[in-house]
Every structure is written in structure tokens, then in C-alpha cells.
Amino acid sequence: MxxxxxxxxxxxxxxxxxxxxxxxxxxxxxxxxxxxxxxxxxxxxxxxxxxxxxxxxxxxxxxxxxxxxxxxxxxxxxxxxxxxxxxxxxEGQPGAAAAALGMLRRGWKVDPVVAFTKQQDVVHRVVGPPGIVLVGEGSSPARIKALLTSERRKHERVVAETPLFEVVCGREEGQVPLPKLVKHVTKLGRNVKPAQMTDVLNRLKALDANRSNIPLPKGPMPTNMKGMRGNLRGR
Incomplete structure (x- = not known):
């Protein structure tokens, strides 16, 4: 059952x-x-x-x-x-950052696993008031950095005028711990107005449509925390 x-x-x-x-x-x-x-x-x-x-x-x-x-x-x-x-x-599970990003409120668009490696290093994308935030997570900082660089170049081709940030989720130096990820992302500023987000999202749809249909990495994905947030706030 x-x-x-x-x-x-x-x-x-x-x-x-x-x-x-x-x-x-x-x-x-x-x-x-x-x-x-x-x-x-x-x-x-x-x-x-x-x-x-x-x-x-x-x-x-x-x-x-x-x-x-x-x-x-x-x-x-x-x-x-x-x-x-x-x-x-x-923390430490594949896709944990995507689950945490699900805590973001209205006005944010989260796209889990827009890029990944066979070793389950992944990049998630967040579109919101700061602009575009690429969030990487995985076991190898070098692979994550390379993956983020590749995704940045792809995004800059279609939304060059939109501010783009790179964040690595983890416990090593220069990374953002999972419990602080949402707070860190929301403090990146307010550079994109709601009216501009529609155009940005439409351009990103065109970018995603040109991606290869490669299967998502295997392994369990943590449960999205958005339900817990709404439940504890009485929504």
C-alpha cells in the first residue's frame, strides 16, 4: 500500500x-x-x-x-x-539543495537538476528577484565548478543582461551550508522586477528545449520541504 x-x-x-x-x-x-x-x-x-x-x-x-x-x-x-x-x-543526499530551495516563497521559480554529471554532481536553477541563481551540489568541488561554468555560458547566451549568480551548497570553504542556502539566495538583492521575470522565463524555456533528453541521475531525492513550511505556518 x-x-x-x-x-x-x-x-x-x-x-x-x-x-x-x-x-x-x-x-x-x-x-x-x-x-x-x-x-x-x-x-x-x-x-x-x-x-x-x-x-x-x-x-x-x-x-x-x-x-x-x-x-x-x-x-x-x-x-x-x-x-x-x-x-x-x-544533508549529504543527492538533490538536498533542490528540496531546500522548495522553501522559497512566491515570486521564485526553482528548476531542479538543469545539469548533472554521471557522478551525481548537479546544478539547480532559481529565478527570482536577484536574477538567475545557479546552485551546484555534489561530491567534487572541481566537477561542480566546471558544471557551473558550463551552465553560466549557456545562460549568458540567452539572458546576458540578467544578473547571474553561482552558489555551491556544501560544508567546505567558500560553500553555503544547506540550512543557510535559502537565506543566502534571498539576500542576493533585488535586480529583476516581476514584469521582467516573464521575459526571462520565456527565454530559459527556449534554452531548456534545446537540451538533450538525457535521463536524470539515479538515486533517492529528498522530499520537498514546501509542504512542511506551509503546514507549520497554518496554510
């Missing part, structure tokens, strides 16, 4: 699945959530209790406020630690 896709699960089941996956690499996750919930409830209770007011209505507001702040604290800690656990589980 196949496992249902995350988008086909109810929000409650998605939360349970996210918790179960995160707990594998973060055994104390439950204690952290409980502690944050109790601390948030205590702070919320104290703050609202100190506000002017009296009678049963004030008591109700105080209790409800404590519960809500407690839940907010617990969910905040859960979201952060679950995301950290997800990165920890993905």
Missing part, C-alpha cells in the same frame, strides 16, 4: 508526520515543545493578569490568552526544530 502524498493528508496528519520525522533526529523534541508551551502560557497569563480588569470576564480572557500564547510558543519551537531536523536528515 503506497504512502499518501503530504498534500493529500489532513493538516493534523501532516503535523503528526512532521513530528515523527523530526523526532528521529531530535529525540528531545517533545520536551522542548512542552517547555515552550508551558513557558508561553505562564508569560501570557502573567501579562494579561496584570492588565486592568476584574470579574469573571477578565479571568476568562486571562485563561484564553495563556492557552493561546502557550500554543504559539510550542508551535514556534516545533517549527524551528522540525526544520532543523529536516535539514539534518537531508
Amino acid at each position: 503506497s504512502t499518501p502524498a503530504p498534500e493529500n493528508l489532513s493538516r493534523r496528519k501532516q503535523l503528526v508526520r512532521s513530528y515523527q520525522m523530526a523526532k528521529k533526529s531530535d529525540p528531545r523534541l517533545g520536551l522542548w515543545i512542552l517547555g515552550a508551551t508551558l513557558l508561553g502560557a505562564a508569560v501570557g497569563f502573567l501579562v494579561i493578569w496584570l492588565l486592568p480588569g476584574d470579574g469573571w470576564i477578565s479571568t476568562v480572557f486571562t485563561v484564553v490568552g495563556a492557552i493561546l500564547t502557550g500554543l504559539l510558543g510550542g508551535m514556534t519551537v516545533f517549527g524551528r526544530r522540525a526544520q532543523r531536523a529536516a535539514y539534518s536528515q537531508m
Whole structure:
């Protein structure tokens, strides 16, 4: 029996699945959530209790406020630690950078594996406010650099006027660690207006149409994290 896709699960089941996956690499996750919930409830209770007011209505507001702040604290800690656990589980797997880039919000277009080697060194492409970002990942910095250089030349032929950035995801010197990849990409600036992106994407479609139909590299690809992001934010 196949496992249902995350988008086909109810929000409650998605939360349970996210918790179960995160707990594998973060055994104390439950204690952290409980502690944050109790601390948030205590702070919320104290703050609202100190506000002017009296009678049963004030008591109700105080209790409800404590519960809500407690839940907010617990969910905040859960979201952060679950995301950290997800990165920890993905790091080092082929395609991990593509899964992390799936966390980018609207206004970004991510194309996983636009180029690769037989050794599973890959280049992903991101189009967004900074321009075009080519993200490389793999086991050999030399092969990744050569692959990025090749892709840069191909892209410059069709979108020469669009800013183009190269990023290597990894833990070696000069590389960007997986947990910091999305933040790094979003801080590259705002050089392309939304109206210009349509033209850029159309030109890239022409570039991709001329690529050889070579099969994608074999091996498991990590689950896209976009569902987890939306789920933890209540979307």
C-alpha cells in the first residue's frame, strides 16, 4: 500500500508526520515543545493578569490568552526544530539543495537538476528577484565548478543582461551550508522586477528545449520541504 502524498493528508496528519520525522533526529523534541508551551502560557497569563480588569470576564480572557500564547510558543519551537531536523536528515543526499530551495516563497521559480554529471554532481536553477541563481551540489568541488561554468555560458547566451549568480551548497570553504542556502539566495538583492521575470522565463524555456533528453541521475531525492513550511505556518 503506497504512502499518501503530504498534500493529500489532513493538516493534523501532516503535523503528526512532521513530528515523527523530526523526532528521529531530535529525540528531545517533545520536551522542548512542552517547555515552550508551558513557558508561553505562564508569560501570557502573567501579562494579561496584570492588565486592568476584574470579574469573571477578565479571568476568562486571562485563561484564553495563556492557552493561546502557550500554543504559539510550542508551535514556534516545533517549527524551528522540525526544520532543523529536516535539514539534518537531508544533508549529504543527492538533490538536498533542490528540496531546500522548495522553501522559497512566491515570486521564485526553482528548476531542479538543469545539469548533472554521471557522478551525481548537479546544478539547480532559481529565478527570482536577484536574477538567475545557479546552485551546484555534489561530491567534487572541481566537477561542480566546471558544471557551473558550463551552465553560466549557456545562460549568458540567452539572458546576458540578467544578473547571474553561482552558489555551491556544501560544508567546505567558500560553500553555503544547506540550512543557510535559502537565506543566502534571498539576500542576493533585488535586480529583476516581476514584469521582467516573464521575459526571462520565456527565454530559459527556449534554452531548456534545446537540451538533450538525457535521463536524470539515479538515486533517492529528498522530499520537498514546501509542504512542511506551509503546514507549520497554518496554510
